[in-house]
Amino acid sequence: MSTQKTLVLTRPDPSNTEVLAQIKARFGETVPVIVSPALKIVPGQNWPDVSPYDVVIATSSHAIQGPLHGKPVYCVGVRTADAASRAGGDVRHCALDAARLIEWMRTQPDPGAIIYLRGSHVATDIPAALDGLAIQGDAARTYRQEEQALSQAACEAIEGDAPVILPLYSPRSARLVGQAVKRIGQQLHVIAISDAAAQAWRDQTGGTCEVTDDPTGEAMLDRIVAALNV
Incomplete structure (x- = not known):
């Protein structure tokens, strides 16, 4: 793995924490990461x-x-x-x-x-x-699901020239992240959980992305770890 690769996670918390723990368990070492949720989960008041x-x-x-x-x-x-x-x-x-x-x-x-x-x-x-x-x-x-502004660090990583892995777990988060950035870096590796999420990313940015075979967290984890190992 190139030590320059950075993982940008935009899931709602605490999902990011869970993903990081799973990656560390599978990958065996700490991964440089920028956490910037695109959405915040707010429970309803009336069950x-x-x-x-x-x-x-x-x-x-x-x-x-x-x-x-x-x-x-x-x-x-x-x-x-x-x-x-x-x-x-x-x-x-x-x-x-x-x-x-x-x-x-x-x-x-x-x-x-x-x-x-x-x-x-x-x-x-x-x-x-x-x-x-x-x-x-x-x-x-x-x-x-309340929209959250993408952090400056996340935007700079996605737009920059260094290798970055960006997993996208829903069409809405893909759309919001795409709207937040002005350009996409040449070494940005986007992994989408579904065709719908991939299409939302393409519609917003014109960029390419990899799509998992199954729309599951486990399939996303497999692709993330594989990308880290390249």
């Missing part, structure tokens, strides 16, 4: 009553801000499933992304009334996507 619903859907661990009282839960991502279990939910299915969750639900019997726990911004409107199946669905905003 919904889930008792009238037959199924809870959550596509982010941030959405789990209260008790689930044993309700069946359909999740996106292992971290979301873990959060749902800790909140007392009965995780029945865990998909890699929202598109695959919807595809799976189309093959299942009518689940009854669902409630989708979501943030202020979502890439996929789950109840709307399921509308054609005549499934009764409501949504509750249990957290907000």
